[in-house]
Amino acid sequence: MNFSQSFRLAVKSLMTSKMRALLTMLGIIIGVAAVIVITSLGNGMQMMMNQQFESLGANLIQVSIFGRGGGSRTIQPEDMYALAEKYPQYIAGVSPYVSTQAVVRKGIDEFKRTSIYGVSEAFYDAARGQALSGETLREGRFLTYIDVERYQNVCVIGSYLEQAAFRGDALGKTLTIGGAPYTVVGVLKEQARSEEGSGDDLIFIPYGSALRANGMADASLYLFNSTGRDTASTAKGIIEARLFQTFQSSDYYFVMTSAEMMDAMNTMISTLMVVLVAIAAISLLVGGIGIMNIMLVSVTERTREIGIRKSLGAKGRDIRGQFVIEAGTTSAVGGALGIGLGILLAQAAGVLIGGMMAGQNGGGGFSAVPTVGAIAIAFGVSVAIGILFGYLPANKAAKLNPIDALRYD
Amino acid sequence: MEHLIELKDVYKIYQMGEETVHALDGVTMAVDPGEFVAIVGSSGSGKSTAMNIIGCLDVPTSGQYLLGGIDVSTMDDDQQAEIRNKMLGFIFQQYNLIPKLNVLENVELPLLYAGVSSAERRQRALASLERVGLAEKCKNLPSQLSGGQQQRVSIARALAGNPSVILADEPTGALDSRTGREVLAFLQKLNAEGDTVVLITHDNSIAVKAKRIVRLQDGKIIYDGDAHDPMAVVQPGEAGEEAPT
Numbered sequence: 118m119n120f121s122q123s124f125r126l127a128v129k130s131l132m133t134s135k136m137r138a139l140l141t142m143l144g145i146i147i148g149v150a151a152v153i154v155i156t157s158l159g160n161g162m163q164m165m166m167n168q169q170f171e172s173l174g175a176n177l178i179q180v181s182i183f184g185r186g187g188g189s190r191t192i193q194p195e196d197m198y199a200l201a202e203k204y205p206q207y208i209a210g211v212s213p214y215v216s217t218q219a220v221v222r223k224g225i226d227e228f229k230r231t232s233i234y235g236v237s238e239a240f241y242d243a244a245r246g247q248a249l250s251g252e253t254l255r256e257g258r259f260l261t262y263i264d265v266e267r268y269q270n271v272c273v274i275g276s277y278l279e280q281a282a283f284r285g286d287a288l289g290k291t292l293t294i295g296g297a298p299y300t301v302v303g304v305l306k307e308q309a310r311s312e313e314g315s316g317d318d319l320i321f322i323p324y325g326s327a328l329r330a331n332g333m334a335d336a337s338l339y340l341f342n343s344t345g346r347d348t349a350s351t352a353k354g355i356i357e358a359r360l361f362q363t364f365q366s367s368d369y370y371f372v373m374t375s376a377e378m379m380d381a382m383n384t385m386i387s388t389l390m391v392v393l394v395a396i397a398a399i400s401l402l403v404g405g406i407g408i409m410n411i412m413l414v415s416v417t418e419r420t421r422e423i424g425i426r427k428s429l430g431a432k433g434r435d436i437r438g439q440f441v442i443e444a445g446t447t448s449a450v451g452g453a454l455g456i457g458l459g460i461l462l463a464q465a466a467g468v469l470i471g472g473m474m475a476g477q478n479g480g481g482g483f484s485a486v487p488t489v490g491a492i493a494i495a496f497g498v499s500v501a502i503g504i505l506f507g508y509l510p511a512n513k514a515a516k517l518n519p520i521d522a523l524r525y526d
Numbered sequence: 527m528e529h530l531i532e533l534k535d536v537y538k539i540y541q542m543g544e545e546t547v548h549a550l551d552g553v554t555m556a557v558d559p560g561e562f563v564a565i566v567g568s569s570g571s572g573k574s575t576a577m578n579i580i581g582c583l584d585v586p587t588s589g590q591y592l593l594g595g596i597d598v599s600t601m602d603d604d605q606q607a608e609i610r611n612k613m614l615g616f617i618f619q620q621y622n623l624i625p626k627l628n629v630l631e632n633v634e635l636p637l638l639y640a641g642v643s644s645a646e647r648r649q650r651a652l653a654s655l656e657r658v659g660l661a662e663k664c665k666n667l668p669s670q671l672s673g674g675q676q677q678r679v680s681i682a683r684a685l686a687g688n689p690s691v692i693l694a695d696e697p698t699g700a701l702d703s704r705t706g707r708e709v710l711a712f713l714q715k716l717n718a719e720g721d722t723v724v725l726i727t728h729d730n731s732i733a734v735k736a737k738r739i740v741r742l743q744d745g746k747i748i749y750d751g752d753a754h755d756p757m758a759v760v761q762p763g764e765a766g767e768e769a770p771t
Contacts, residue, residue: 425635426624429635429639435639
């Protein structure tokens, strides 16, 4: 069996000329590391997105209404409530969802990164004890019909604000939103480690107040909950039919289920990943050419050795095998180094991005983890490249005339 | 009885530019098992070509070469490699050991290509090294040995495959005269033990250590007979143009 000796020889020659070996493998190392980093980040991104969607709730349906520029055709919250009442087997709840920007103050403390959402009393399903976007109440109560109808200055706050602004005792106390005093009536359960800017740094107020702050008449975003994951697409159809009835065109609204959002996001990330990996693959190609180059040099340098081996009875395929194994070993070692480097870089990038993400919107933590599949493929591809690009030099070696090879100095 | 080596009217013709060179010009000779033959000739006499053909490294342009009764003159490269592996043991002027392999691995090479299992390979290579008295150096690299020792390793390698013919190409060319004599004495000992040895050299003083001398000039055999015959060592120029062929 020729393989083990060829393999040992290959390792030996890599060890004896480390610098040359490293330079030979550099293309492969960079290419593989790039592929690992890209797939790890993409993978981490996908996992984070999925986690966020999961926390939003798999039953969530987002309805965006662009409206018909000042026309009389508008959708009122009542129209949406009616829909929910009419199809209770499909639609579990609906509420306007109005995001607004305002400075939140408590005494001299200012909270600039707090998210403020205007919702209706229907946003919180008391029976299930859960809001449409997944939050649950820890103490106090949620907004009521009266609060919403009368634009009462009451709010429900996240656990971060409770800690940071009220030191854990918020119920009945007051904070100001855009200068107006709001009384805290409820506190949400912690869901993102109570960090600033996270999913715990938020306030729910009656949507009318939020609309007023934004200077708008109608809510442009509604959140629906379907009764279950499998009724989501039916619920979507019902909502779309109702909206079409009002607008007579599908250009003025957009309905998307949580699953669709997740799919769209995943598809986007996957596409991006494929493009980036394809770019990284160019480096692998260059690496392969580097290996071919150095193998051609090696064949010339070892012409005499080839002649000796042939005179002792090595056939063409023995010589070819030896050099192909050597090229394969070189690229495999390069691949392994690239994988190691890639994992390290991915982890570093993961920590970096994770830190930024936690500042941005908390949510689930970000970690860049390479999949076993990606590692296996990266390794396999690098070995294959070595064999592929090693074949030409190996074939050249195999075809050497033993007489000329023996005389070569 | 069948000859071990049999060349029948062998021609080897090269085209060198416009000129046609007859490196071997109708050579017919035979070697029987147990012989010790020296093929002698000056540079350009065709002895290297003869060695290449006898060593199955090259094929004749015309004529027939039988090795152990098998016609090898029409074989392709891989078939020749197999014949070399099974029937021939080479000893080269430059030893031709592979510098990255240790002594044992070098000696194992012909067995490796013969497909011998690793345990048997090791055992046979060690036995072969034992014969040349270098078994204790088996883990050394060739560069750690003296020239004479390296040549003995190459002899061990030639013996390892248990070949029918030992083919020695100027085996003493790179050695000082004392170690050269030792190597020759060793070849004589091998021959005495029954091995067939074919020695290629330009040097009469070495050729006379063989039992039989075949002298080549301009691709033709001009002497073939007992090494102790005075005619065997006559340089062609001295014998004149009418030297018997």
